[in-house]
Amino acid sequence: MAFWLFKSEPSTWSWQDQIAKGAAGEVWDGVRNYQARNFMRQMQIGDRGFFYHSQEEKSIIGLVEVIHAAQQDPTTDDPKWQCVTIKALQALPNAVSLYQIKALPALADMVLVRNPRLSVQPVRVEEWRIILEISGLNPPG
DNA sequence: GCCAACGTTGGC
């Protein structure tokens, strides 16, 4: 199983919106960045992800699961753009802020720190575990 | 194929 991070502006698509979709989930559409698309192509059903709010909050606030592999992005007819479907699993007991992440040397190499603009990112398993621990989720996973 | 110009994103 691989781990990812999905970044969203809460004013456009929020964690609450994602929760509201329930088990059916929602397509992560609208991505027009090759790196982000390529990561989505690598995703498999059952992969886990962080849900991150940019802008004001700048925090990881929830966990999601990939429930459908990459398919045609419904917001365009251009076949080069695909997107996965994700569903909300649970909110983190405590949101983990970008400030907290930057304060930890072990997380200094996170893509979120290195390239905060990338909307879909890979997360290393060590990074995944550390963030879950900070969030108060135990045991991690 | 290179690179300058431009637009977008997101942190501060």
Added chain:
DNA sequence: GCCAACGTTGGC
């Protein structure tokens, strides 16, 4: 509101 970083576009 500003600016740095990044990706894309288009002229050459």
